[in-house]
Amino acid sequence: MSTNDPKSLSELIAKPGSKLDRLARLARSKLQLTEHIRNGLPAELAAQMIHCSIDDDQTLIVRASTPEWATRLRFETECLLRLSRARAPETRSVKVRVAHPADAH
Numbered sequence: 001m002s003t004n005d006p007k008s009l010s011e012l013i014a015k016p017g018s019k020l021d022r023l024a025r026l027a028r029s030k031l032q033l034t035e036h037i038r039n040g041l042p043a044e045l046a047a048q049m050i051h052c053s054i055d056d057d058q059t060l061i062v063r064a065s066t067p068e069w070a071t072r073l074r075f076e077t078e079c080l081l082r083l084s085r086a087r088a089p090e091t092r093s094v095k096v097r098v099a100h101p102a103d104a105h
């Protein structure tokens with residue numbers, strides 16, 4: 001088989017250490033963190049949290065659906081930090097931001 005033969009996307013992602021493999025693992029990690037934190041919040045707050053991630057300086061970044069919900073989530077900073085540290089012990093702080101309209105979809 002030639003090295004120029006087309007490969008399926010699943011083959012490219014499954015190749016350990018490939019750029020797509022690292023990207024897929026990062027995406028899964030963000031989804032798992034978001035679900036973990038959602039599960040630890042009251043239902044109405046969880047529904048308004050769009051997603052979260054941990055940035056390079058170990059800050060949990062939480063994206064809320066609106067400025068009002070971002071404010072309400074800020075009142076839960078200690079809870080968010082505790083929940084994040086359960087999955088990522090290196091988490092140092094929390095920032096809550098309003099999601100871009102494109103993030104909400």
